[in-house]
Amino acid sequence: MKAKNVLGSFWRGVKPQKWMLFLLILLTVFTSVLSAMVPIFYQKFFDVVSPADAFLAQNRANVANNLLFIIFQILGLNVLLWIGWRLATLANNAYQTRSIALLKQQAYDYLMQHSYSFFTNNFAGSLVQKINRFARAFERLSDRFVWDLLPLFVRTVTIIVVIYLINKWIALIVLVWALIFIFFNTVLSRWKLKYDIKVAETDSKTTAYLADTIANQNTIQLFSGFLFESLGYKKVTNDQAKITKFTWDLDAVIEAGQSFLSFAMQFLLFYFAIKYWQQGMITVGIFVLFQTYLITLIDQLWGFNRIVRDFYQGYADAKEMVEITLLDHEIKDTPTAKRLSVKNGEIEFKDLNFSFNETRKILEGINLKIKPGEKVAFVGPSGAGKTTLVRLLLRLYSPTAGKILIDGEDIATVTQESLRDNISMVPQDPILFHRALSENIAYGKRGATKEEIEEAARFAHCDEFIKDLPFGMDTFVGERGIKLSGGERQRVAIARAILKNAPILVLDEATSSLDSNSEMLIQDALNHLMKNRTTIVIAHRLSTIQKMDRIVVIDEGKVLEQGSHKELLAKKNSLYRKLWQLQAGGFLADQDEDEIEEKQPQAEKEQDDEDGPGPTEGQMANF
Numbered sequence: 001m002k003a004k005n006v007l008g009s010f011w012r013g014v015k016p017q018k019w020m021l022f023l024l025i026l027l028t029v030f031t032s033v034l035s036a037m038v039p040i041f042y043q044k045f046f047d048v049v050s051p052a053d054a055f056l057a058q059n060r061a062n063v064a065n066n067l068l069f070i071i072f073q074i075l076g077l078n079v080l081l082w083i084g085w086r087l088a089t090l091a092n093n094a095y096q097t098r099s100i101a102l103l104k105q106q107a108y109d110y111l112m113q114h115s116y117s118f119f120t121n122n123f124a125g126s127l128v129q130k131i132n133r134f135a136r137a138f139e140r141l142s143d144r145f146v147w148d149l150l151p152l153f154v155r156t157v158t159i160i161v162v163i164y165l166i167n168k169w170i171a172l173i174v175l176v177w178a179l180i181f182i183f184f185n186t187v188l189s190r191w192k193l194k195y196d197i198k199v200a201e202t203d204s205k206t207t208a209y210l211a212d213t214i215a216n217q218n219t220i221q222l223f224s225g226f227l228f229e230s231l232g233y234k235k236v237t238n239d240q241a242k243i244t245k246f247t248w249d250l251d252a253v254i255e256a257g258q259s260f261l262s263f264a265m266q267f268l269l270f271y272f273a274i275k276y277w278q279q280g281m282i283t284v285g286i287f288v289l290f291q292t293y294l295i296t297l298i299d300q301l302w303g304f305n306r307i308v309r310d311f312y313q314g315y316a317d318a319k320e321m322v323e324i325t326l327l328d329h330e331i332k333d334t335p336t337a338k339r340l341s342v343k344n345g346e347i348e349f350k351d352l353n354f355s356f357n358e359t360r361k362i363l364e365g366i367n368l369k370i371k372p373g374e375k376v377a378f379v380g381p382s383g384a385g386k387t388t389l390v391r392l393l394l395r396l397y398s399p400t401a402g403k404i405l406i407d408g409e410d411i412a413t414v415t416q417e418s419l420r421d422n423i424s425m426v427p428q429d430p431i432l433f434h435r436a437l438s439e440n441i442a443y444g445k446r447g448a449t450k451e452e453i454e455e456a457a458r459f460a461h462c463d464e465f466i467k468d469l470p471f472g473m474d475t476f477v478g479e480r481g482i483k484l485s486g487g488e489r490q491r492v493a494i495a496r497a498i499l500k501n502a503p504i505l506v507l508d509e510a511t512s513s514l515d516s517n518s519e520m521l522i523q524d525a526l527n528h529l530m531k532n533r534t535t536i537v538i539a540h541r542l543s544t545i546q547k548m549d550r551i552v553v554i555d556e557g558k559v560l561e562q563g564s565h566k567e568l569l570a571k572k573n574s575l576y577r578k579l580w581q582l583q584a585g586g587f588l589a590d591q592d593e594d595e596i597e598e599k600q601p602q603a604e605k606e607q608d609d610e611d612g613p614g615p616t617e618g619q620m621a622n623f
Contacts, residue, residue: 003315005322005326006315006318006319006322009103009106009318009321009322009325010099010103010138010141010318012102012103012106013099013100013102013103013106013138014095014099016098016099016102017094017095017098017099020091020094020095021095023091024088024091024092024095024146025146025150027084027085027087027088027091028088028146028147028150028151028154029150029154030084031080031081031084031085031088031151032150032151032154032155032158033154033155033158034077034080034081034084035081035151035155036154036155036158036159036162036296037077037158037162038074038077038078038081039288039289039292039293039296040162040289041070041073041074041077042074042285042288042289042292043283043285043286043288043289044070044285045067045070045071045074045285046283046284046285046288047283047284047285047286048066048067048070088146092142092146096139096142099138099142100135100138100139103134103135103138104131104134104135106325107131107134107135107321107324107325108131110324110325111127111131111324111325113329113332114324114327114329114330115329115330115331115396115397116391116396116397117330117396117397118330123208123211123212124211125207125208125210125211125212125215126204126207126208126211127324128211129203129204129207129208130204130320130321130324131321133200133317133318133320133321134317134318134320134321134322136317137313137314137315137317137318138314138318140310140313140314140317141310141311141314141315141318144306144307144310144311144314148303148306148307149307151300152300152301152303152304152307155296155297155300156178156297156300156301159174159293159296159297160174160175160178162289162293163290163293166282166286166289167276167281167282169272170269170272170273170276170290173268173269173272174265174269174293174297177261177264177265177268178297178301180261181258181261181301181304182301182304184254184257184258184261185254185258185301185304185305185308186308188250188253188254188257188305189254189305189308189309189311189312190308190312192247192250192251192254192309192312193312193315193316195243195246195247195250196247196309196312196313196316197316197319198243199240199243199244199247199316200313200316200317200319200320201320202236202239202240202243202244203240204320205236205239205240206233206236206237206240209232209233209236210233213229213232213233251305251309254305255305258301258302258305262298262302265294265297265298266294266298269290269294270287270290273286273287273290330398331395331396331397331398331416333415333416334412334413336413337413337414337415338413338414338415338418339414339415339418340406340409340411340414340415340418340419340421340422341418342406342407342422342503342504343407344372344373344407345372345373345406345407345503345504345533345534346369346370346371346372346405346406346407346408346534347369347370347393347404347405347406347504347534347536348368348369348370348404348405348406348408349366349367349368349369349389349402349404350367350402350403350404350405351365351366351367351401351402351403352365352366352367352389352392352399352401352402352403352404353365353366353399353400353401353402354385354388354392354397354399354400354557355400361557362385362388362557363385363388363389363392363557363558364557364558365558366389366402366557366558366559367559368552368559368562370534370536371534372534373532373533373534374534374535374549374550375530375534375535375537375548375549375550376535376536376537376548376549376550376551376552377536377537377538377539377545377548377550377551377552378390378536378537378538378539378552378554379539379540379542379545379551379552379553379554379576379579380553380554380555380560380575380579381555381579382540384554384555384556384557385554385556385557386538386554387508387538389554390425390506390508390536390538392404393411393423393506393536394419394420394423394425394506395411395412395416395419395420398412406419406422406504421502422502422503422504423502423504423505423506424444424496424497424500424501424502424504424505424506424529425497425506425508426490426493426494426496426497426505426506426507426508426510427493427508428508428509428510428538429486429489430481430489430490430492430493431480431481432477432480432481432484432489432492433477433481434476434477434478434479434480435476435477436471436473436474436475436476436477437462437466437469437472437473437474437475437476437477437492438450438453438473438474440477440481440492440496441453441456441457441462441492441495441496441499442496442499443496444456444495444496444497444498444499444500444501445499445500445501448499452499453473453499454473456495456496456498456499457473457495459494459495459498459528459529460491460492460494460495460498461491462488462491462492462495465484465488465491477492490510490511493510494510494526494529497529498528498529502533503533503534504533504534504535504536505529505530505533505534505535505536506535506536506537506538507526507535507536507537507538508538509538509539509540509541509544510526510537511526511541511544542576542579542580545565546565547565548564548565549564550562550563550564551563551564551565551568551576553568553574553575553576553579555575560575561574561575561576
């Protein structure tokens with residue numbers, strides 16, 4: 001990735017404040033020129049003082065007046081400098097804070113529009129770090145440009161021009177020295193860039209490892225993984241320490257070279273100045289001027305290494321986020337995309353295929369039509385493709401081939417926002433925001449009234465646990481909803497879906513985290529929620545889907561069979577029948593094909609006696 005990509009990303013954040021930036025640059029140039037002019041008046045001061053002591057003792061009063069005039073001129077310049085720098089600071093504060101906020105917003109907006117698969121392939125903590133580093137990189141680069149690089153360039157040019165007017169040969173020496181100094185720093189800093197990038201990469205790895213293990217702290221405890229994870233963290237931190245030490249050692253080498261160039265220049269400047277003073281070509285005041293300029297140049301150029309280093313470090317820090325902003329969104333609306341308006345809720349999967357890559361096919365040749373208002377359950381072994389089918393419906397993935405139609409419209413031709421506005425999803429493991437409970441419920445209908453939120457909560461039986469919360473509806477639920485139990489989080493997700501009131505409903509084992517009593521309580525809410533809605537239920541617990549209009553059995557990415565509960569049980573070789581026989585308390589038991597074959601004869605005998613053993617009535621939770 002080229003530097004122009006990073007600068008282009010920064011410019012998009014700066015552009016709305018460009019006039020403030022130009023004002024800041026003008027103020028910086030003005031004050032930098034003034035600061036380089038101040039030593040000229042000190043030169044005049046010492047040129048007046050020097051002969052006064054030796055030859056003009058009788059005219060000290062006149063000399064004093066001249067000196068007072070000079071220091072008042074210096075005072076005036078310093079007042080202008082003070083005003084200029086204060087105005088520059090205010091301009092910088094205005095332009096930089098707004099630019100940082102806008103850059104963060106732009107990075108966030110682009111990041112959040114990436115696909116589901118993008119986020120499954122990246123650590124959340126690492127992405128957070130990249131956005132923050134991106135903003136810090138801009139702040140660092142802006143500061144280095146405005147407060148260091150620009151003043152350095154302006155002062156160096158001004159100083160060389162002033163010295164040239166005094167003695168062109170000394171000016172030439174200063175110019176050559178400055179160019180060597182800058183070249184030395186630039187070459188070494190550019191060579192060091194690749195190691196600075198590695199430092200940024202190892203920092204991201206360390207942060208990602210830290211975030212991953214902290215998020216899984218409970219798993220680490222349960223599986224006695226502390227020592228294993230501690231050693232893993234030690235490895236990534238040691239790798240970071242090694243590459244960081246190497247870059248710091250390079251910085252020390254660069255500083256050593258700078259020190260050598262500085263005292264070499266001091267020697268050369270005064271060597272030639274003495275020669276010219278001996279010939280009467282320069283005065284004592286000019287010695288003072290040269291010394292002042294030399295100190296200024298050394299101070300400014302000494303920091304050039306830091307400027308170059310910060311520029312490249314800023315580039316390295318910003319690079320990771322800019323790469324994300326340059327990465328095309330995997331799923332995006334077409335230029336002619338229109339809003340989806342669902343009137344009936346008919347869904348059709350047409351010749352649908354999906355693969356994560358060429359070797360891993362998930363769905364193949366899916367042809368399925370769901371009628372308006374029909375309640376359809378997807379069942380099958382784990383990894384059969386049930387959840388992937390729903391994610392394709394929500395356009396979290398794009399089909400490899402084929403299409404999905406809603407009321408005859410290809411969902412690839414409508415806006416993603418309008419598509420998801422028309423679908424309510426109750427996931428198996430709901431993730432909540434660390435916000436008030438009322439805000440989490442209202443996420444299904446932002447702007448809902450208090451009464452609407454409370455009604456949805458009652459329908460989902462959330463009120464049973466809300467009354468025990470310290471602040472009721474205003475209680476913050478913790479990161480990812482950790483302060484609530486799994487069943488309580490599912491009730492919140494159901495309340496959210498009730499409030500959203502979308503024409504298409506997807507339930508991904510929506511009662512899996514509820515106890516039997518709680519599950520029985522919210523069946524009425526789910527029955528109410530499913531009325532007059534096209535409903536898709538992903539089921540692992542077959543007891544929950546007996547009253548579905550249709551059950552679709554999916555295995556190895558294909559629709560294997562479909563029909564009602566009774567129709568599928570009536571088929572002797574039905575996979576659904578096998579799965580039903582293998583139920584244990586309403587849950588699917590993981591068993592291999594040999595076990596299925598062994599149990600099948602007994603299952604068939606039981607089927608002849610009755611409609612199928614299934615769970616007891618107390619275990620059922622019928623829709």
